[in-house]
Amino acid sequence: MSLKRKSFDSPYDLKAPAGAEGWQELYPYNLVFRDNLREKEDKKFWFCDSQHWPNVFKPFETIGVEFAVRCLGAYNTRHYIIPPANGIEFRIHNGFCYMSPVGVAPELIPDRVPHFLQRAGHYFQNWDSLLENWKKKVHATIEEMDAIEFQALPEMVDWSVVESGAGIDPTAKMMADYDRLIQLAYQNWEYHFEFLNLGYVAYLDFFGFCKESFPGIPDLAIAKMVMGVDSVLFRPDDELKNLAMMASNLGLGEVFANNVGAAAVLAKLAETEKGREWTIAWNNAQNPWFNYTSGNGFYGSDVYWRDHLDLPMGYVQDYVARAVKGEQLHRPKDALIVERDRIAGEYSELLSGEALATFNGKLGLARTVYPYVEDHNFYIEHWTMGVFWRKVRQLSRILHGYGFWNQPDDMLYLTRDEVRPVLFDLATGWGVGADCIAPSYWPEEIERRRKIVDALATARPEPAFNEPPAEINEPFTIMLWGITTEQVAQWLGSDDDDPNALKGMAASPGVVEGIARVITGPEQLDQLKSGEILVAPVTAPSWGPVFGKITATVTDIGGMMSHAAIVCREYGLPAVTGTGSASTKIKTGMKIRVDGSNGKVEILG
């Protein structure tokens, strides 16, 4: 394959979209490519992580990438001392996120090995008990976060403060709560990676062994052998299905037949005994399972089921309609288990002696650790971040009430460190009994920033910067981001490009032809019609209910372990992930052919 070019542009040479000039000032100084570091930064290969950050960051939202990727790195570099790998550097450019993995100098690696053996070994040996403890820690963080309530300041300090001689007014608590909120989010992001990196290295160990034993074994086969079928990640969707079955069994189908929103449905249900019985189940399911975002937890605008009951109710209504018709709603779990065991059984029959024992040992460990890789997402991205963003919005709305900005959620246009002085501005104005300065400063500044963010959102990000390595063989990069040597070559554009063909990861097998529906955000999901092929930059777990409707999935970003890949395998739908550009090359209404066995997508017309 001959390439049109060998290298991607330097981030320093790429202009901002019109109207977005000066965007660098919106983000923390350490997150942008700084002019005086050009020589150093241009030596690194950066790829765009649009899998986790498909949209332009508002300034507050950089908290996600900062906490997540820092903590990921810290576990490699400082906790487990993973011999060949440190963390991943990250920058923001034109509003999008770029990453560059950091290796370890070869001469330093041998000294790291004994530490890794001791530290990671400890976790593998005590996996179950440590994980049990992990759940407690994570729950405790969420509970504490949930208990934080931001309130408007009172006209005067409460009598009890005076009476008890406490001598402290509520501004101290407001500032402390804000600091605590940020700190708690940081804490759960630390926990997020406590098991994740180790889960991946155990998986990769088994993966490597399979590739050696059975050269050319499809990645999919390995994923299927390890995959759990009872991931917590699917639980919210399963809860909705249970509720729909219950409604159908109680003969309540009629109530759900009209698309009228949660409030109206619940009012109608309150009129009957059976309706009230169902409502109890509905309420019980909400905690924790409705702490579920239709996004991915990284954006302040994420819509969580708990805050928007129309969303889960809409899915329930769809499911009820299908349940009433007698359709099977649940994923074929038993069949998935049978298939998983068949695959592992057939491969193991091809081995004997030490190789067989190794296969069984590595598979066993991978199966022990892998559920975490799927489950953690619910605890952190959905539950923790759902609570976090709810509190952020609560504070933003209070400050909006003081006239600090024009729109209720405008606090997202401040970085998290800019919020702190704003709170002190409020505390000062309130304390002094004079006007705060914020109303005369932030509305105008936020409008300026909003224009820049909107301008940044008009352009899609470059897939990568600078010269790629001759071969991409960093296993995390391949598995998590679906970024392979071939993928990078495709981004660079080769001369034998067929404009109607796209290549990606063969993430879930099967071949399907059908009409494409391009979905770039969860608010468009209701446009999907039964039998269509979902084409998206990236999908999110809470899109689960639409997978019962579609016939295949194509994404721009994501590897074998991306959400779209996992859920399509569960539903037995073909999927091609990590195509790079499907959501821009394919238009809604086009006829396409998705070959999930070979990772190919063809535009037929």
Add this chain to the structure above:
Amino acid sequence: MYTFPFDSEETPLHEKLGGKCTSLAIMTKAGAPVPPGFAVTTDAFDAVMRQTNLLAEIKALIGGLDHDNVTAVDKVSEIIRGLIMELEVPESVHQETHRAYDALMDQCGGEVPVAVRSSATAEDLPDASFAGQQDTYLWIIGRSNVMQKIRECWASLYTSRAITYRQANNIDEDGLSMAVAVQKMVNSRTSGVAMTIDPSNGDRSKIVIDSSWGLGEMVVSGEVTPDNFLLDKVMLHPIRSIISDKHEELIPDGQGGIVRREVDEARRNSSSLSNDELIAVARLAKSAEKHYGCVQDIEWAIDADLPEGKNVLLLQSRPETVWSQKPVEVKYTSMGSGIEAITNSLMAQLGDRMGKTGS
């Protein structure tokens, strides 16, 4: 018993049916998609040969032969085959063969062409690859033509190649016999071979398929470069496809013969198997392996007349004798499980990285 239908309820015996027919009968019984047919058993051969003193005569002719003397072997071979072709076939053998043939034609809904193939008792053994040493006659129509080809099969036990092979491999001339398979001719749109092993490295987790347009003979004889596919045996997932320029094909001429013709431009460089057909062929090979419990080498075809889903037919299945007996050497970077093994994996990946960047 001079004949034995492949779908008979009786147990097929190797010494009566020969390797090929036994295999076909077993496959039929196991529900494999084998074209219908019947065996003319070794009893028939014996009944023919033992009418006279022919066997002793043959033994004498072969006994003194130097198998390096090609001219002498050819001459003796010709004499023996001439003798066999002139032999009177006993009435009982005649009648039973005709009955079996008529029954087969009924089963096919009218007179259709058949393939007549030899099925030797010494053929197809795992340790002595004797395949291709006997003859095969295709597109044979009509009772008397079939009877003629059955005789030719019997005679083919004494081709120069067969005689030389037996002498070179110390196979006793005593007790030789020959059964013959008469089988509905498959109207092959595409055909080829498949092996439940990757012969390039002995990897038993793979299935390789060679496939070309028309009848399979050109694939077997190597006269055409077939499409070549490699699939994962467990997932039945294509791993590699090489589409070749398949310039010629053998197809039925509609009058009981076959013609060799050039493949038209549109088809010669396109895949001779669709994705679904590819997987169906692989599944067929896999089920043959499962049935016999060892690596198999199959011949298969896609019948142009049969509906999709029922058109992939198994022509033959035999144990693969070369690759499956070689131990597979895999160099593992990380044996065992747990943290030491994981560390070894991580370090090996590092080694790769260093090697490839050249530092």
